[in-house]
Amino acid sequence: IRGAAETTIGFGPSLGMAAVPDAVIQKYEGSFFSFIKGALGGDLQTLAGGPLFLLLAKYYQVHGPIFNLSFGPKSFLVVSDPVMARHILKSSPEQYCKGMLAEILEPIMGDGLIPADPKIWKVRRRAVTPGFHKRWLNSMIDLFADSADCLADDLIMKSQTKETVDMEERFCSVTLDIIGKAVFNYDFGSVTKESPIVKAVYRVLREAEHRSSSFIPYWDLPYADQWMGGQVEFRKDMEMLDNILAGLINRAVETRSEASVEELEEREVGEDPSLLRFLCDMRGEDLTSKVLRDDLMTMLIAGHETTAAMLTWTVFGLSESDPGLTKEIQAEVRTVMAGKDRPTYDDVFKMKKLRYALIEALRLYPEPPVLIRRAREEDTLPAGGSGLKGGIKVLRGTDIFISTWNLHRAPEYWDEPEKYDPTRWERPFSNPDIKDWLGYNPEKISSQFLYPNEIAADFAFLPFGAGKRKCIGDQFAMLEASVTLAMLMNKFDLTLVGKPEDVGMKTGATIHTMNGLNMKVSLKSEEIPETNDWWAQQHLSRGFSVNGRP
Numbered sequence: 123i124r125g126a127a128e129t130t131i132g133f134g135p136s137l138g139m140a141a142v143p144d145a146v147i148q149k150y151e152g153s154f155f156s157f158i159k160g161a162l163g164g165d166l167q168t169l170a171g172g173p174l175f176l177l178l179a180k181y182y183q184v185h186g187p188i189f190n191l192s193f194g195p196k197s198f199l200v201v202s203d204p205v206m207a208r209h210i211l212k213s214s215p216e217q218y219c220k221g222m223l224a225e226i227l228e229p230i231m232g233d234g235l236i237p238a239d240p241k242i243w244k245v246r247r248r249a250v251t252p253g254f255h256k257r258w259l260n261s262m263i264d265l266f267a268d269s270a271d272c273l274a275d276d277l278i279m280k281s282q283t284k285e286t287v288d289m290e291e292r293f294c295s296v297t298l299d300i301i302g303k304a305v306f307n308y309d310f311g312s313v314t315k316e317s318p319i320v321k322a323v324y325r326v327l328r329e330a331e332h333r334s335s336s337f338i339p340y341w342d343l344p345y346a347d348q349w350m351g352g353q354v355e356f357r358k359d360m361e362m363l364d365n366i367l368a369g370l371i372n373r374a375v376e377t378r379s380e381a382s383v384e385e386l387e388e389r390e391v392g393e394d395p396s397l398l399r400f401l402c403d404m405r406g407e408d409l410t411s412k413v414l415r416d417d418l419m420t421m422l423i424a425g426h427e428t429t430a431a432m433l434t435w436t437v438f439g440l441s442e443s444d445p446g447l448t449k450e451i452q453a454e455v456r457t458v459m460a461g462k463d464r465p466t467y468d469d470v471f472k473m474k475k476l477r478y479a480l481i482e483a484l485r486l487y488p489e490p491p492v493l494i495r496r497a498r499e500e501d502t503l504p505a506g507g508s509g510l511k512g513g514i515k516v517l518r519g520t521d522i523f524i525s526t527w528n529l530h531r532a533p534e535y536w537d538e539p540e541k542y543d544p545t546r547w548e549r550p551f552s553n554p555d556i557k558d559w560l561g562y563n564p565e566k567i568s569s570q571f572l573y574p575n576e577i578a579a580d581f582a583f584l585p586f587g588a589g590k591r592k593c594i595g596d597q598f599a600m601l602e603a604s605v606t607l608a609m610l611m612n613k614f615d616l617t618l619v620g621k622p623e624d625v626g627m628k629t630g631a632t633i634h635t636m637n638g639l640n641m642k643v644s645l646k647s648e649e650i651p652e653t654n655d656w657w658a659q660q661h662l663s664r665g666f667s668v669n670g671r672p
């Protein structure tokens with residue numbers, strides 16, 4: 123499609139459209155065997171011969187920031203351009219909805235915030251947002267710290283027996299325990315024990331991931347949940363989780379103490395700090411409908427492995443970087459936390475290097491690596507970096523993948539894009555070749571956020587999405603991960619077992635390691651490590667001043 127005066131792209135199989143774009147990439151690059159296996163299993167990942175986002179990255183290098191990808195009956199418009207992404211994500215949720223993602227997630231999340239259609243979403247987003255108020259977030263810090271303490275106790279034992287620890291698994295357990303408490307005041311206790319409920323949560327998560335990378339809706343086959351191995355198990359798992367949720371919701375309803383949003387925000391958090399408590403007590407909330415269940419289930423799934431993945435890839439990034447980087451962050455953590463065993467909200471704010479280390483992991487490993495939308499009306503995308511005059515017409519019904527993986531790793535938008543380098547967030551970056559892209563400007567980082575957000579990078583960085591359907595838990599996740607990592611770095615040294623290449627990568631909704639993040643843990647004295655201004659050196663060696671100014 124390069125060089126065309128105006129380009130029309132669009133597929134609307136569900137709407138019976140037959141528009142054929144100039145570039146339909148039907149080339150399949152895996153082996154014949156894996157193609158057949160993928161087709162039978164209906165699994166895009168197998169079809170692609172590996173994680174789908176890696177295939178999209180390969181095509182991006184050949185075909186540029188916008189191309190069509192067809193897999194059998196399915197077609198997607200793949201966008202890897204900040205100007206186009208900005209246009210799509212800032213358009214109204216009515217213009218671009220969640221499309222196939224909603225269809226896939228509906229059996230699990232119902233009408234929860236992620237899959238909700240624009241009409242329901244509007245009502246629910248307005249209801250749920252106040253639950254994430256500043257006071258509540260502040261009170262969550264103790265919950266994060268209690269869970270990190272639990273993890274630390276376990277790591278102390280492992281350090282004594284010199285056992286190898288799979289930190290990815292540990293982070294998943296910690297974040298599951300946190301989200302259980304934060305969302306419905308339920309203790310999964312997964313850091314310390316295995317339970318059938320925890321296993322059910324993980325099986326449901328894996329099924330959700332498998333569905334999101336499948337192009338045959340095998341779960342819709344007649345009576346699939348009665349005869350199809352995995353689907354029977356899935357139904358039973360969902361029944362188990364639904365029963366638990368129903369019990370928790372009923373308990374909260376029975377003890378309801380109705381109040382206005384303002385009163386709730388002022389109220390002492392007390393014994394039950396959960397979102398369920400907040401929503402249940404909120405005047406006007408309809409407790410008879412299913413939406414409360416759907417929103418809570420959505421948050422359990424959305425807020426758990428995403429944060430675990432950010433922690434996992436941060437620890438991985440640090441372990442493969444120059445040791446000077448870890449020392450700098452440890453020095454920062456220990457200076458800020460001197461004499462304390464847990465950080466406060468203000469402490470997290472002061473630990474800038476630690477937060478940049480976390481957000482840098484989301485640049486290299488965005489969770490999820492693609493955002494999915496469907497055009498509900500015809501539209502014209504701006505040309506962005508494609509050089510296409512007159513923009514790109516998108517037909518109604520077109521399924522779109524915004525590849526955050528490609529955006530976050532493109533040399534057009536990042537200096538040394540493949541390098542894990544948390545210091546980059548202090549240096550500006552621009553590219554006059556990309557029309558209408560303002561570049562990355564650290565001075566635009568809002569003091570309201572704990573991270574450089576999409577505005578500072580003018581949509582080349584979308585760690586929590588953007589626009590109206592941006593993540594509702596971004597600050598929660600940043601606080602949670604910062605407290606957890608700070609408490610670990612305050613006490614322990616973590617050393618990767620084996621080579622970085624052994625860790626591998628696989629994907630579903632989030633990017634997991636292939637073989638776990640195996641590490642040796644050792645207790646560290648809490649004194650502040652000596653540093654030789656390693657961080658500042660990174661700026662100086664690239665021609666910037668010590669604080670990252672040009």
Ligand code: HEM
Nearest residue numbers: 235236421424425428429432489586587591593594595599
């Ligand atoms: C939406 C990422 C943590 C709840 C999103 C989106 C992204 C994202 C990229 C936008 C999806 C889209 O545009 O299609 C992340 C990452 C996290 C994280 C990387 C952790 C590092 C959380 C947490 C919660 C949460 C902790 C809840 C406690 C949600 C919800 C939505 C969402 C409810 C849907 C928002 C809407 O459509 O109104 N998240 N998330 N997320 N996230 Fe998160």
